[in-house]
Amino acid sequence: MNVFKTARRQIIALSAIALLAGTAGANAAPTAKADAKAGEAPSATTAVARVNGVDITRAELERAKKIILSRNQMASAAMNDEMSKKVEEAALNQLIAKELLFQAGKKQEIKDLDKKIQEKVAEHKARFKSQADYEKALKEMDMTEKEVETFTREDMVIGNLIETKIVANTKITDDEAKKFYNDNKDKFRREEAVRASHILVSADQKASPEEKKKAKEKAEALLKQLKGGADFAELAKKESSCPSSAQGGDLGFFGKGQMVPEFEKTAFNLKPGEVSDVVETQFGYHIIKLAEKKDAETVPFEEAKERIVQFLTQQKVQAGIGEYVDELRKKGKVEILSK
Template sequence: MKRITKSIASSTAALLCLAGCAGANKAAIPAPAPQAQAAEVKEAVQFVNGVAITRADVERASRVILSQGGSHQKNSQEKMKQAAQTALDQLTTAELLYQEAAKIEIKDLDQQVEKKIAETKALYPSPAAFEQALKGSGLTVEEMTRNTRKTIAINTFIEERFASKTEVSDADTQKFYQEGLDKYFTKPESARASHILVKTDEKMTPEEKQKAREKAEALLKRVKGGEDFAAVAKAESGCPSATVGGDLGSFGRGQMVPSFEKAVFDMKPGEISSVVESQFGFHIIKLVEKHEAGKVSYDEAKAKIVEYLKAEKVRQAVMSFVDELKSKAKITRV
């Protein structure tokens, strides 16, 4: 199920990327100063119906594309060249969409822009941190505001022109579910557990380690005797999960250290383990629930399938529309 969720996110991100990369160089509201327009023309690498896409635009978008690749190594010249071409293609597409979006009226556009900017600023601990991040991205507040305005306009246009008119039938979702049953709709064996940890480390003497074990045995005796497990975990556990009563949430096989995992999957819900040793120390584990591997039912998966199929239909419709716009547009490479 995680894989289809990831696919949904990728499809949605593709549309948002097109919107987010909208060129910041059109004389829109607020209009750039004449000097800025002249500078943009001088730095242009391409014109889309007379609107400049600048070298700075391409370089900024290229950095985003390269960072999404997940590689921390130095990028090759070929990879940088490919990223620059992808960036230019995305900026061109976004500019064409914005030129269409600018034709529709969005009554609360100013309020939406203000809200989005405020939400972005709230992600940073201080105004200075926000300014620093903005500077690092090579944007001014004015450019960010203008780009946000264009992004909202494009998203609104896509919603009104395509998404609101796109439907997914039950037959479509049923077909996708049946064809993807083995690939997408499986759920692995999983468990939810809480634990109390008495920490140890490699610097401890045998005597200190023995005392840690004895403490764990004493805590085990308390919870086996009826004391509330979560309360003991909050008071005694050396794991950060102590703040939530030792709750580790749900996890599957391969996510915990072997000795811990074996103890968990050998238990029945409600059981408390004996003291379990790992490289982190001594654990007392309470199994909350356990689920066998199996299939995700159609009813469970349907909402995600509808979301995915709708996003795909919208993406395809938008791309077809963009191809039509490109066939009519005047696009000049400098």
């Protein structure tokens, strides 16, 4: 289940991973700080908010704005004043929430935290093709390697807090899952599907008439072998030019609209166990064998239950994080220094 990872990623979206991997090349124009003197250039170290005595700087806010713009595929130049203000408010609220969670999380012990931080930083760094690419990403985000360690520490501390305080205490009852299923049955509709295997004798659309003729003749010869008792899967492994040959031609289940029309029409008209004649498509010549057919139906509750529980758990965890942040904010002292 990825509920914990999803919820944590949404709350601490301003982590080192996001800053480096998600925003390389993004550009966000700095906004003038509220407490700057007239005519004075904005300072990256100026505090825009203070959380229990800990400053959130203009530089941190600008980076947070870059994250939001990048994740929403927005360009700062295309925003009007109102949009820009909303992005800045959202970024500041995320930073405040992150700081509140980090401060609360530091009260919990994490074994070998420093070692885990170094391992995670090395993992982040390994995602870049070269040291030069890594340094370029750092430069574009106005970050240092030390800051990457700081963000990674925050990520781990907050993640541990969310896991122990919220995820571990979030449960979904059978009644809750069943109610969601009954209220949203349209979301559990499964369309008609078939499972089929095929043998493909390739013939490119640009192939000459002679090449196409040879390919078709080969397909017909293979069909003759099948009618004579040859094993379909074994013949597919030896003769099919489709990657599915490794699985004996098995394509798994597929619904309508997933295959080219000629292939789909034939497959859906076959009966389980039946083998088609040679079918021509843009890829060449196919021999299709139907393995199984599933009629359109509503997925049974027991089959859908795990996904429902995961979805509802994620919703509860997200709500729980929001409530916990609100609680921390009420108990603490949060000052907004930038208007």
